[in-house]
Amino acid sequence: MKFYTRAFYYVTRKKSKTVLLLLIMTIAVSMLLSGLSILHNVQSQRQDIGEKSQTKLSISSGEAEGAITPKEVEQISALDNVAWVNRVSSVLVSPVDFELAPGTETPQKLEAKIYGYDDTEADGSFSAQLLRLQSGRHLDPESSYAVLLHHSLADANALSLGDTIAFKGLDGQAVTATIQGMYQLLSDAGSGNQRVPTAQRAENQIYATQDLIGALQRELKYEQLIAYLKTPEELQSTQQTLENLLGRHEVSAHDATFKRMQDTLMQVEKSAILLLVLTAVTAILALTLLLCMWTRERMREFALLLSLGNPVGKIYLQVVTELFLLFAGAVALALPAASCFLPLLSHMLLTGEFETGLEVQFSATEMFPVFLTGLLVLTAVALIALLPLASTNIKALLSHTD
């Protein structure tokens, strides 16, 4: 009888032991698959946290180097690790239908400085908490032709949220904008009306969307670009890439929040990896020990086969085949079990803050090494368990009692 036939018969005829072994292997494989899936979730949460940590690279243009061009903005935005960019620019304008707070220069130059941002909350004086939004909402990428005014300027001109104001650029082009918000400045020495030109008075600082700035500039250009990163861990390589790309501009990194969290975030992931490793080690060792017990009980059977003239190699192949059959069955059961069981269990454990249970995430590229490792482990286990066959004589084996 061929070894694989014998293996098949053994597995099918020793139903209770086969079922027990199959169950144990299925549970072990399910445990590993669940662990893998959970590790993926942890990694994606960690990545999400990293992205939200507002790690960014600031690209500034000096007077000598010239402003940042739209083409350079496109190049930066196209980089893999750049999530989004906040463009900063400014332009001097004259008011059309409102009055500025006068400065102390003579003769007076009634001009206001408009600062253009894609998102006023993320960067600049608002994020530094030098200014605070009193009413309305910040400018964001969804805003269009909108401004934020100092509340004093709005009050002095009887303006309120939703009203429109008009400006004129240095070349005479007129633009109208909607007041989206009003801000206040925390009172500071020197922010009063002593020796401050009109354009520099705090009340006359206006924040606007980039489309408005673009309409007022002769040619589009930016003084600063803040690139927010997806993966803070790649900050240095991205910084290097930007420095190579934009040699003439200064690139500096802002990652204070991520630095504070970095070690602990790594430990969060390490905790999950540790548990997965412990799971794998425990499952493998428990299976190994169990299979050693299983093969030890069959020494008498193997001794009989040896005495019938079967070589040790064939017996080894028989055992390995039995194990492979069981393992294949276990994997076939574990895959659907984990796919159904994990979301169900996670749903049962819902804290009420999540609508859906955990999604199972493991790919074929990960399954293959797991499967291969399992086969290698089983092969090794069979070898270890059958070593006595090679070293002990048949008579001693036959006289071995359970």
Next chain:
Amino acid sequence: MNVWKRSLLSVRRKPIKSVLLLLIVFLIASFLLAGMASKNTSIAVQNKSRQAVGAAYRLEINEADRRKRLDDLEPVQYPNGAWGTPVPNNEFESLLMSDIEKIAAVEGIASYNVTTRTTLTRPVGFKRIEDSEKDQHMDFGGVNLYGNQDMQMDFNVRDENIRLLEGRFAQPEDKDTAVISSDLAALNSLKVGDSISFEPLDNEKAENWCTATIIGIFTIEHPIPSTMNGDTFRSENTIFTDLHLPEKAEGRTGDPCFKYATFYVENVEKYDAVKERIRQLDINWLRYDLIDNNGISEQMAENFNSLSYISNLLIVIVSVCSLLILFFVFAFWVKSRNHEIGILLALGKSKKSILFQFLLEAAIVGCVAIVFAGLASPVISGRMARYLVGEQHSQALEAQQMSEGLVMHSSNIDVGQDAVLGIAVSIEPQMLLLAGALTLTLIVCAVTLGSQLILRHKPIRILSEMS
């Protein structure tokens, strides 16, 4: 031979089988312990991550109330003809220290910082950094001072706009101290320990100087944000001081102007509860705005909740699966002894005594394995902590390991102000008891069930089945 003796002999005379079983139980008990410890560690690590993000409240003067109080004062005419109402003193626009201290004492507040208004003064005996090509006639011609109760908590320090090169930042107990930029230090050949003096901008009589000792020098990583233009406000001319130096520098000793105070929450999960406690304080809230400062923390709340939930899920899964494996292993163990059971039954032993014998054997193996798992727990927790903390701290970790009975506590020390890695991997007696109880319960159930599956048959049937 009584059942006790038979159990002991069975365990002793099948040493390899007993050892294999013992190893399996030891492995699973250790794994359960490691899983429980890992869960606690995971929670602690996630909490540290939340704390690292930081959540705080910011106390500022309410602008509307300030204007209302200003309207109540008499207006005056300025030299340029404009009318206005000058602020009578710094206290008028300042947060009151008594109110700040009341808030700081609220349960749940971990730490706080007070920051003064930007104060302009003229440097005495040292030069400021100036752009020679700029028209300076509109500039104040001075430097700007930022006073902090705890300079390390200043926004510019936390956000790494500035980085300490030499010396230290001012602490709450410091008096008349300053931290200057490296550019200012280089221009004036100043070093830590030297003194610098300031005078008020309007000081025509060359008096009212105040002197500070340089305790630190910083380098500028990113421009210090300012809403004002001019060399007076440039980052190089920004000087960080202790809390009360700015009022002395502008000749108003005893009359400070605190611009804002930031209160850091101990536990970000209790943010709203702490805020509620603050609101209930006996403070004139019309004077202030209490602003939430937990933007990033709020954005990440869902992520941290996910992590917490995922950790719990993983522990449940591995615990349940481990216990199931243990159950089936013992069921397998019993199943492989059906021949022995048949012989004992044929010899007249009752089913109860056979079941009791198996339970005793399993209990002996189980108890010994659990004790070994308990003894191995310091090694387990040590290795886990070493892995979590990393190799660079492993030596400090080894130095810190200690044992107190069954509680093995491995933790690493804080290494530097940023490396807050105080992770404790503790396997406590309660965990050991729980793991032991669960393991033994499962073993008893497995042996009972496995035995019943065999013992329900007649001896002749049992004997006729192949092992």
